Amino acid sequence: MRIRKEMKSVVLAGAVGFAGAAAVAASRDSRPNILLCLADDLSAMNVGCYGDSQTRTPNLDKLAAKGIRFEHAYCSAPSCAPSRASILTGRMAIELEEAANLFGGFQSKYQVYTRLLEEAGYAVGFERKGWAPGNWKDFGWDHNPAGHEFGSFAEFMDQRPKDKPFCFWFGSLDPHLPYDDGYAEACGFMPEDIVLPAFLMDSPGTRKTFAGYLAEIARFDREVGERIDLLRENGELDNTLVVVSSDNGMPLPGAKTRLEDRGTQMPLIVYWEKGILKGGRVVKDFVSTSDLAPTFLDAAGIPIPETMSARSLMPWLASTKSGQILESRDYIVTGRERHCPAQPDSWGGYPMRSIRTKDFLYIRNYEPDRWPQGNYPTFVDIDASACKNDYVANWNNPEYRDYMALLQKQPEEILYDLRQDPNQLKNVAGSVQYAAVKKELAEKMISRLQSVDDPRMSAEGWRFDAYEWFTGWQHPAFGGTWRECGQEGL
Numbered sequence: 001m002r003i004r005k006e007m008k009s010v011v012l013a014g015a016v017g018f019a020g021a022a023a024v025a026a027s028r029d030s031r032p033n034i035l036l037c038l039a040d041d042l043s044a045m046n047v048g049c050y051g052d053s054q055t056r057t058p059n060l061d062k063l064a065a066k067g068i069r070f071e072h073a074y075c076s077a078p079s080c081a082p083s084r085a086s087i088l089t090g091r092m093a094i095e096l097e098e099a100a101n102l103f104g105g106f107q108s109k110y111q112v113y114t115r116l117l118e119e120a121g122y123a124v125g126f127e128r129k130g131w132a133p134g135n136w137k138d139f140g141w142d143h144n145p146a147g148h149e150f151g152s153f154a155e156f157m158d159q160r161p162k163d164k165p166f167c168f169w170f171g172s173l174d175p176h177l178p179y180d181d182g183y184a185e186a187c188g189f190m191p192e193d194i195v196l197p198a199f200l201m202d203s204p205g206t207r208k209t210f211a212g213y214l215a216e217i218a219r220f221d222r223e224v225g226e227r228i229d230l231l232r233e234n235g236e237l238d239n240t241l242v243v244v245s246s247d248n249g250m251p252l253p254g255a256k257t258r259l260e261d262r263g264t265q266m267p268l269i270v271y272w273e274k275g276i277l278k279g280g281r282v283v284k285d286f287v288s289t290s291d292l293a294p295t296f297l298d299a300a301g302i303p304i305p306e307t308m309s310a311r312s313l314m315p316w317l318a319s320t321k322s323g324q325i326l327e328s329r330d331y332i333v334t335g336r337e338r339h340c341p342a343q344p345d346s347w348g349g350y351p352m353r354s355i356r357t358k359d360f361l362y363i364r365n366y367e368p369d370r371w372p373q374g375n376y377p378t379f380v381d382i383d384a385s386a387c388k389n390d391y392v393a394n395w396n397n398p399e400y401r402d403y404m405a406l407l408q409k410q411p412e413e414i415l416y417d418l419r420q421d422p423n424q425l426k427n428v429a430g431s432v433q434y435a436a437v438k439k440e441l442a443e444k445m446i447s448r449l450q451s452v453d454d455p456r457m458s459a460e461g462w463r464f465d466a467y468e469w470f471t472g473w474q475h476p477a478f479g480g481t482w483r484e485c486g487q488e489g490l
Helices: 005-010 012-026 058-066 080-089 113-119 153-159 204-233 289-299 314-318 386-393 398-407 432-451 482-489
Strands: 033-039 068-074 123-128 166-171 240-246 269-271 281-288 331-336 352-357 360-365 413-417
Touching: 033 080, 033 204, 033 289, 058 204, 058 240, 058 269, 068 314, 068 331, 080 113, 080 289, 113 123, 113 166, 113 289, 123 153, 153 166, 153 204, 166 204, 204 240, 204 386, 240 289, 281 289, 281 314, 281 331, 289 314, 331 432, 352 432, 360 432, 386 398, 413 432
Parallel strands: 033 166, 033 240, 068 281, 123 166
Antiparallel strands: 068 269, 240 269, 331 352, 352 360, 360 413
């Protein structure tokens, strides 16, 4: 089992415990099962154990109380398919060519943890949303990269070989839009009683949508609990590495597809009775959901491919410490390319990169003349909802000017001082007093991006806009699909 060089110091007093865990993982008969419970559009800020008092996540909170909660976990990209590709490959989405885009292609040349586990004797499956949305069928795969599809976890548990360890991907559809009318109220989430995040305008449509969001979070929590119960009933819970996380943030204006925390900070809860040396801990190191692939391989005793730029979290599971454990894990870099072809005159995306530390968030917009979530009135990068309808209706309303500013064209650089501005609403990038901080953050971010050969660090960034958009959607400016006329908008 490999622990990368930068990780060696993290083991500390847990070194003996980790060695024991490694010995267990290396034994075929006792290799751990793996259950990944992945929400669809859930921000960390809306989980109970992350500080939200109005949401209802008793099952997630219980797992966190007995396991490990990562305070600073981030997705690689705040968009469904790119983030999921990153989770599977253990690489930043921007390393994955077409797969950096929503509705892109996912090439089978990339190593994914599911395939490596299956080759090592694991039974591998998924339910509902695996790697999606996008095209894997034309890129060398014989099934979804997340595994073999099953109707449910119960069906998988019934059909799996009982003498093999298993790896299962529960890809919930919650809390992704759309939300059923009346469901939130039936669950006790009354729109008039909702406390909205500071970045959202207060309107009837916003309240209705946010209530639906909270209701579906509660449903995701309940379904996670049902899968934990099934593990327990089958006598598999103690030796199952359970991970709960999400692909990107809430599907509301100014969140999903954006690099502020509301779009990129994910819940990350790890529970493993036999593999965690000390539970009930909160870790403040900055980690990525892309770290899950090498973690799963590490736990199973499978060599981690050198191509995986992410790092195993196994040393954190073996530690007994809370708080900041490894000093070098004091920042995270994220990015995005095309979510939807949201620009009025091209098929281009909105290229962004960011670096997040404890005190600052620095964002670089590489095409500031483009619209960050699409232009008025379509805002193509924002999912349809009553909330979105209210934003469109109030676009020119001076009362909501500050909220609409998040959807306007953005400056090339954004810097938030999180000590003064935890809601990440005031850009101080132009302030002289922050010049040194901005320079330091930009240089550190660029160094990390260069280390993974980000095309935006060379003259190759245009390729992200040139990759095919695999849908039948017709761009209004060109009157056809990407395949029919995409080259016109490059």
